[in-house]
Amino acid sequence: MEKLTIKLTDIRQSFGAKEVLAIKELSAYENDRIGIIGGNGQGKSTLLKIIHGDLRPEGTVQRETEFNYFPQIAEVNEFFNVDELDWELVGQFAIPKNEVQTLSGGEISKFRLAQVLSVYQMGLLLDEPTTHLDQTSVKKLVEELRYYYGTLLFVSHDRYFLNQLANKIWEVQDGTVIEYEGNYDDYKQQKELEEIEHEHAVENYLQEKKHLETAIAKKKEQAAKASKVSSKKKQQSIRPDRLSSSKQKDTVQKSMQKSAKSMEARLSKLQEVTPNQKATKIVFPTPKSVEIHNKFPIRGENLKLNAGDKVLLKQTDFQFGLGKKIAITGENGSGKTTLLDYIVNDKKGVVLSPKVVFSVYRQMDYKLFGEDTILSFLMKLTEYPESLVRSILHNLGFMQLELSKPLSGLSGGEATRLSIALLFTSHDPYFVKEIADEVYMIKKEQLQAVSKENI
Incomplete structure (x- = not known):
């Protein structure tokens, strides 16, 4: 018999006026490997904080084991679990033995993961553990977790990570959680079948609705014609042998009216099936003040890149085309963020078009603190009018009530949606293939153009 590790019953969790979760019943058992997916802010x-005990919602949380927890947003504490730290794991993750403050974003994530994984519990909660990790590190984390024999629950957008580890998927959407058997690919197949069935249901509903509306209109039209004929006959002198014919027309008219009312009743009881909403494509208008006509507005000429005594890039030339989406990839610590800082700050070896203005989303920018609201935060950083900012926020999934939410209360995904970058780096191969026009990799102290098919 499966051993229960966590059970949630009649859970309700709200933040202000917004109800975030409303779960009737949800359980996890020993050896479950559950990937938790869903849109930002869902x-x-x-859910992980409720399971760990950081939040106390309405309802019942039956916790049958202790859970280790890797939060998405947290400051690194180099003394956490210092006596139990698994130095072999630290070595496998290739974490430099430097001061913590000198580590890159990916190296900090790996250090925090090593701290959590060094102490074994029968429950493990991971919130976006692959954020900032290169693909080599993601694969090492997967191999480490293959040997974990407890209850593993993890939030992730990384398809490879989900496919390698999950045997169940929890989809969080509109406050509810739906469980699917299998990994992410299995989930996608089930969702596609659900979508096909839903499309058929929508089509059947629309056809039935149209059929009833047409039939109702026809019956009403026929009844109206019969009524006119009957009224006309009544106004005329009717011979006795024609009286029965007039009465028959009255009967036909009433029958048609009754039939129309019956169909109207069926129409009112017809359960409406609406098409699933499609994601809205967001277009950010370019202000006239920053329109650029240079074919290659960002170039590198004999650029050298160092971090202290470490050489990241030798003499390198590159040119980034106007309107192109450029992905810069490479292993943790290879110099991706440093290269972007060089470009943004127009350092030696970088040649920028005079009209280049950067909007920057940095690797750790989702760690937002303070009591500024979402709206006031953006209005301080934009030249767009408030009406357009509100519209953009709505398209990004922020409801009107949420615009007064403080930065300190945002999830990692919500915070990420507040910043838009013109340049980006990514370790997610799917993201790179879908978004980037051109891909460059920092490898062996060189910036090399690579095919999207080879990442």
Whole structure:
């Protein structure tokens, strides 16, 4: 018999006026490997916090084991679990033995993961553990977790990570959690079948609705014609042998009216099936003040890149085309963020078009603190009018009530949506293939153009 590790019953969790989660019943058992997915702000991180005990919602939380927890947003504490730290794991993750403050974003993530994984519990909660990790590190984390024999629950957008580890998927959407058997690919197949069935249901509903509306209109038209004929006959002198014919027309008219009312009743009881909403493509208008006509507005000429005594890039030339989406990839610590800092700050070896203006989303920018609201935060950083900012926020999934939410209360995904970058780096191969026009990799102290098919 499966051993229960966590059970949630009649859970309700709200933040202000917004109800984030409303779960009737949800359980996990020993040896479950559950990937938790869903849109930003849907409640994935909130669900982990409830399971860990950081939040106390309405309802019942039956916790049968202790859970280790890797939060998505946290400051690194180099003394956490210092006596139990698994130095072999630290070595496998290739974490430099430097001061913590000198580590890159990916190296900090790996250090925090090593701290959590060094102490074994029968429950393990991971919130976006692959954020900032290169593909080599993701694969090492997967191999480490293959030997974990407890209850593993993890939030992730990384398809490879989900496919390698999950045997169940929890989809968090509109406050509810739906469980699917299998990994992410299995989930996608089930969702595609659900979508096909839903499309058929929508088509059947629309056809039935149209059929009833047409039939009702026809019956009403026939009844109206019969009524006119009957009224006309009544106004005329009717011979006795024609009286029965007039009465028959009255009967036909009433029958048609009754039939129309019956169909109207069927129409009112017809359960409406609406098409699933499609994701809205967001277009950010370019202000006239920053329109650029240079074919290659960002170039590198004999650029050298160092971090202290470490050489990251030798003499390198590159040119980034106007309107192109450029992905810069490479292993943790290879110099991706440093290269972007060089470009943004127009350092030696970088040649920028005079009209280049950068909007920057940095690797750790989702760690937002303070009591500024979402709206006031953006209005301080934009030249767009408030009406357009509100519209953009709405398209990004922020409801009107949420615009007064403080930065300190945002999830990692919500915070990420507040910043838009013109340049980006990514370790997610799917993201790179879908978004980037051109891909460059920092490898062996060189910036090399690579095919998207080879990443």
